[in-house]
Amino acid sequence: SVLAANQLDVMMWTRGEDQANEINNKHTNTRYLPDAELSPRIQATTDMEAAVEGAIAVLIVAPSSAMRAVTNQLKAYYKPEMLVIHATKGFETESLKRMSTVISEELECEEGRVVVLSGPSHAEEVVKRCPTTVVVASLDKASAESAQALFMNAYFRVYTNRDMIGVELAGAFKNIIALGAGMSDGLQFGDNAKAALLTRGLAEITRIGVEMGANPLTFSGLAGIGDLVVTATSQHSRNWRAGSMLGQGQKLDDVLKSMGMVVEGIQTTQAAYFISQKYGVQMPIADQLYHVLFQERQPRDAVEALMGRDPKTEMEVMKLETWEQWHS
Ligand SMILES: NC(=O)C1=CN([C@@H]2O[C@H](COP(=O)(O)OP(=O)(O)OC[C@H]3O[C@@H](n4cnc5c(N)ncnc54)[C@H](OP(=O)(O)O)[C@@H]3O)[C@@H](O)[C@H]2O)C=CC1
Numbered sequence: 001s002v003l004a005a006n007q008l009d010v011m012m013w014t015r016g017e018d019q020a021n022e023i024n025n026k027h028t029n030t031r032y033l034p035d036a037e038l039s040p041r042i043q044a045t046t047d048m049e050a051a052v053e054g055a056i057a058v059l060i061v062a063p064s065s066a067m068r069a070v071t072n073q074l075k076a077y078y079k080p081e082m083l084v085i086h087a088t089k090g091f092e093t094e095s096l097k098r099m100s101t102v103i104s105e106e107l108e109c110e111e112g113r114v115v116v117l118s119g120p121s122h123a124e125e126v127v128k129r130c131p132t133t134v135v136v137a138s139l140d141k142a143s144a145e146s147a148q149a150l151f152m153n154a155y156f157r158v159y160t161n162r163d164m165i166g167v168e169l170a171g172a173f174k175n176i177i178a179l180g181a182g183m184s185d186g187l188q189f190g191d192n193a194k195a196a197l198l199t200r201g202l203a204e205i206t207r208i209g210v211e212m213g214a215n216p217l218t219f220s221g222l223a224g225i226g227d228l229v230v231t232a233t234s235q236h237s238r239n240w241r242a243g244s245m246l247g248q249g250q251k252l253d254d255v256l257k258s259m260g261m262v263v264e265g266i267q268t269t270q271a272a273y274f275i276s277q278k279y280g281v282q283m284p285i286a287d288q289l290y291h292v293l294f295q296e297r298q299p300r301d302a303v304e305a306l307m308g309r310d311p312k313t314e315m316e317v318m319k320l321e322t323w324e325q326w327h328s
């Protein structure tokens with residue numbers, strides 16, 4: 001919708017013929033954005049070749065679990081001159097790879113030229129043209145600036161960032177903390193508990209992010225605290241909603257069935273559990289959530305375990321020198 005508002009013709013690829021017909025003929029997408037009227041500049045097709053033919057840019061927003069399969073289908077029609085942007089917030093669970101790595105492997109393009117678009121941007125508000133700010137990041141400055149130019153307009157403000165790893169990691173990891181915040185709200189633990197989760201959650205995801213090569217400051221930006229705040233507080237957030245239902249005692253399978261949309265934080269919690277072991281970095285909130293989601297620990301027991309950890313100093317947050325070493 002933002003690209004169409006910028007006078008660009010947009011061809012969407014969708015799996016469902018019915019959905020493509022609805023977008024083309026009625027200019028609506030009732031399953032995913034029930035109240036929105038779409039621009040006639042947005043057309044849809046189930047044919048991947050037709051979707052990307054003549055495109056100057058390809059925007060990939062498949063759920064992380066489908067990223068490899070979707071980019072594999074795209075490969076036959078991808079051309080090196082196309083700008084590749086993705087807005088997916090998650091990891092490939094089996095390999096623990098970031099999305100830009102998966103994309104570059106499948107398209108056989110340089111990972112450094114892939115652009116990630118992230119930040120606090122619930123689709124329901126963007127489509128209504130509510131003021132929104134996001135960040136585009138790439139190791140290649142020109143690619144990031146091209147993406148910025150494509151998306152930027154009066155209601156959609158786009159910043160660039162060179163820290164592609166940090167922007168990808170922050171966007172993925174914040175969903176875990178949003179799930180936890182939802183769970184705390186579902187347990188009716190109040191505002192102090194939620195503020196604690198957001199603050200210590202940010203410390204935790206910054207700590208692992210830095211160890212994985214991110215700039216710590218990225219976590220204070222739109223992809224970090226910006227998106228963490230919106231995902232942990234917005235009525236639109238699927239991660240918050242899923243967490244809240246779990247906190248109220250519902251079973252994970254029932255929660256997922258009732259959502260009907262992707263809840264990235266669930267698979268990301270699983271990925272984080274193994275990432276924290278791989279890097280030897282403690283992620284106590286993600287760890288407790290992993291036990292609630294996958295090992296039937298009760299949410300109340302998880303909170304008790306978090307509150308009962310050994311005393312610590314607040315500043316035991318991150319090894320700042322890691323990022324400096326990585327980038328020196
Ligand atoms: N919604 C939002 O506001 C934001 C979402 N994101 C991120 O974007 C990504 C996608 O989220 P979102 O669009 O909201 O998710 P939804 O669950 O709303 O939609 C998922 C879309 O992906 C398609 N899909 C699902 N599985 C596959 C598959 N195996 N192969 C091909 N297509 C598939 C679905 O098609 P079908 O209908 O055929 O199943 C549907 O079009 C996530 O990583 C999310 O974190 C980022 C910022 C904001």
Ligand SMILES: O=C(CO)COP(=O)(O)O
Nearest residue numbers: 119120121122237238239
């Ligand atoms: O990342 C998002 C908004 O920026 C979307 O979050 P949810 O997937 O929780 O709805």
